[in-house]
Amino acid sequence: MNDDVLRQLAAVLEQRKSQDPKQSYVASLYHKGLDTILKKIGEEATELVIAGKGGDKDQVIYEAADLWFHSMVLLAQQGLGPELVLAELQRRFGLSGLEEKASRAD
């Protein structure tokens, strides 16, 4: 498992910017605009919360994938890519690693 799937999905999301909204779900989201994408993210986040309370692990995975997917649509709509989010997570991981090292040195 690596970040290839995110990169490949990001490439498809970019390609959908020039696609017919009637033929592509992603193109239809771009066409409807930012508020629709944000509303979708809100709905998917709520569905993930409900799944988290429900005790069905498969449902949690399914809803988390929906939320990640729609978050990636937002990133693409804003001209951003998943590598920037991964870099931010990497940066935080590096920082927390430093904190751990510092606390061990105390």
Ligand SMILES: N=c1c2ncn([C@@H]3O[C@H](COP(=O)(O)OP(=O)(O)OP(=O)(O)O)[C@@H](O)[C@H]3O)c2ncn1[C@@H]1O[C@H](COP(=O)(O)O)[C@@H](O)[C@H]1O
């Ligand atoms: N990963 C996804 C993906 N995940 C979720 N969805 C869609 O997101 C919507 C989720 O909305 P809802 O939660 O309201 O779901 P729903 O309609 O009630 O159905 P469920 O998903 O909950 O069962 C559904 O229409 C899903 O089909 C996705 N649509 C597309 N992709 C990827 O995006 C690529 C491009 O898609 P198109 O633009 O449609 O070609 C595809 O090849 C896929 O790789």
